[in-house]
Amino acid sequence: xxxRDVSKVVVKRLPIYLRALDNQLRNSVxxxxxxxxxxxxxxxxxxxxxxxxxxxxxxxRGTGYSVDYLRNxxxxxxxxxxxxxxxxxxxxxxxxxxxxHTITKNPYVKIVGAFDIDPEVVxxxxxxxxxxxxxxxxxxxxxxxxxxxxxxxxVQKAQAISDQLIQYGITAILNFTPTTILVEEDLKVxxxxxxxxxxxxxxxxxxxxxxxKVSI
Amino acid sequence: xxxRDVSKVVVKRLPIYLRALDNQLRNSVxxxxxxxxxxxxxxxxxxxxxxxxxxxxxxxRGTGYSVDYLRNxxxxxxxxxxxxxxxxxxxxxxxxxxxxHTITKNPYVKIVGAFDIDPEVVxxxxxxxxxxxxxxxxxxxxxxxxxxxxxxxxVQKAQAISDQLIQYGITAILNFTPTTILVEEDLKVxxxxxxxxxxxxxxxxxxxxxxxKVSI
DNA sequence: CATTGTGAACGGATTCACAGCC
DNA sequence: GGCTGTGAATCCGTTCACAATG
Numbered sequence: 381x382x383x384r385d386v387s388k389v390v391v392k393r394l395p396i397y398l399r400a401l402d403n404q405l406r407n408s409v410x411x412x413x414x415x416x417x418x419x420x421x422x423x424x425x426x427x428x429x430x431x432x433x434x435x436x437x438x439x440x441r442g443t444g445y446s447v448d449y450l451r452n453x454x455x456x457x458x459x460x461x462x463x464x465x466x467x468x469x470x471x472x473x474x475x476x477x478x479x480x481h482t483i484t485k486n487p488y489v490k491i492v493g494a495f496d497i498d499p500e501v502v503x504x505x506x507x508x509x510x511x512x513x514x515x516x517x518x519x520x521x522x523x524x525x526x527x528x529x530x531x532x533x534x535v536q537k538a539q540a541i542s543d544q545l546i547q548y549g550i551t552a553i554l555n556f557t558p559t560t561i562l563v564e565e566d567l568k569v570x571x572x573x574x575x576x577x578x579x580x581x582x583x584x585x586x587x588x589x590x591x592x593k594v595s596i
Numbered sequence: 597x598x599x600r601d602v603s604k605v606v607v608k609r610l611p612i613y614l615r616a617l618d619n620q621l622r623n624s625v626x627x628x629x630x631x632x633x634x635x636x637x638x639x640x641x642x643x644x645x646x647x648x649x650x651x652x653x654x655x656x657r658g659t660g661y662s663v664d665y666l667r668n669x670x671x672x673x674x675x676x677x678x679x680x681x682x683x684x685x686x687x688x689x690x691x692x693x694x695x696x697h698t699i700t701k702n703p704y705v706k707i708v709g710a711f712d713i714d715p716e717v718v719x720x721x722x723x724x725x726x727x728x729x730x731x732x733x734x735x736x737x738x739x740x741x742x743x744x745x746x747x748x749x750x751v752q753k754a755q756a757i758s759d760q761l762i763q764y765g766i767t768a769i770l771n772f773t774p775t776t777i778l779v780e781e782d783l784k785v786x787x788x789x790x791x792x793x794x795x796x797x798x799x800x801x802x803x804x805x806x807x808x809k810v811s812i
Numbered sequence: 813c814a815t816t817g818t819g820a821a822c823g824g825a826t827t828c829a830c831a832g833c834c
Numbered sequence: 835g836g837c838t839g840t841g842a843a844t845c846c847g848t849t850c851a852c853a854a855t856g
Contacts (some may be wrong), residue, residue, distance in 0.1 A: 414837075422776070426826075430840080438838095440838075441838045442837050444838080459803070460797065481793060486796070528796075575615075577698065580705060581611040603846080605847070631815085646818080646848080648817090649816085653816080654816095657815055657817080658816075660816080
């Protein structure tokens with residue numbers, strides 16, 4: 381079975397396992413059992429074992445998993461062993477927040493380009509690099525062979541920017557604008573939409589107190 | 597059957613239906629069929645009908661759904677008909693981005709408190725209100741009977757802030773820090789964790805070019 | 813006749829239970 | 835004894851098929 385056959389729900393849990401392992405490593409824990417990971421993540425131990433087993437047998441029976449080894453394996457599976465290069469388009473608060481977080485907390489992803497259209501913003505410093513005008517996207521993407529882009533632009537611009545990015549060679553887009561980015565099927569581009577206001581709406585449903593939730 | 601018994605996957609789709617309906621309304625579309633919604637959202641028509649049916653029979657056989665009526669119903673189900681009040685804790689770039697987006701794009705949620713600990717930030721203006729020091733959280737939450745909080749604080753502070761919030765009466769937390777907020781079972785607090793770097797990691801898996809391209 | 817609403821069938825994801833191994 | 839890895843059993847979400855209805 382190849383990676384492509386593993387279901388999305390499993391893939392979505394991998395970063396959660398990775399974070400748990402990072403935390404254990406930080407606490408100098410060397411071995412974890414699936415039960416330990418279960419307590420940290422909230423997923424059942426069987427599920428964790430089964431998820432990992434899709435990609436190989438990484439544990440030791442009777443003992444557990446080596447934190448360091450398993451962490452490396454998961455990074456490899458996700459693709460964080462690569463020198464991953466991304467660009468980020470739209471340097472409003474969300475773009476800056478995301479960039480800063482990525483630069484300071486995620487050493488396995490390198491932001492090689494940050495773009496905006498606002499003259500007030502273009503040229504300002506983002507850590508050790510400048511924010512460029514979006515007219516320079518093509519050059520940067522091609523020069524660095526970037527295939528992942530994050531877009532945090534105004535919603536009206538999202539589709540046009542995405543079309544450009546795809547034309548320049550981007551094959552994966554993390555879209556934070558509240559719209560669904562449409563992509564031609566045959567281009568085989570992966571789009572992941574994250575709509576922050578939907579996350580809040582979803583929570584609202586559960587946030588209403590018990591009385592308002594009674595039967596219909 | 598109570599709303600609480602409806603599964604999470606169904607609830608997560610409601611905001612997506614709502615956004616689709618909003619867009620239709622903006623285009624002056626008055627009636628949609630489940631098939632129309634299917635094409636917009638990508639979910640199957642049967643699934644959409646079944647999802648809606650958990651909450652009632654909102655359509656007309658042979659015709660479809662009134663966009664306006666269905667939209668109102670879904671807002672009611674999610675709880676957006678209320679004068680929802682939320683507080684947001686942590687006024688870094690992410691907090692400001694989220695607050696701005698909520699204030700300008702989401703008229704059904706009102707931010708009644710924005711808090712930070714940094715003296716540089718406290719007292720500055722966030723649209724038409726001030727950012728307050730977190731020592732004032734209790735007062736604001738109790739005065740406005742707030743039950744939903746958004747936290748965008750540094751990860752080390754997340755658990756302590758959450759504990760405080762819960763003590764003050766918060767029953768739903770949208771957590772943007774890269775940690776799992778732990779809550780005592782019997783408190784019946786709903787926590788929704790959104791980790792932005794996980795979203796990127798998840799995309800990386802599919803972004804590697806030898807793998808299949810999908811919509812996550 | 814078109815479309816909703818829904819029990820039944822199906823299939824994928826989770827849990828169970830235990831064999832295999834340290 | 836303890837824990838992993840995994841087939842079998844179960845659960846749950848999706849799809850199917852169609853009766854109900856404007």
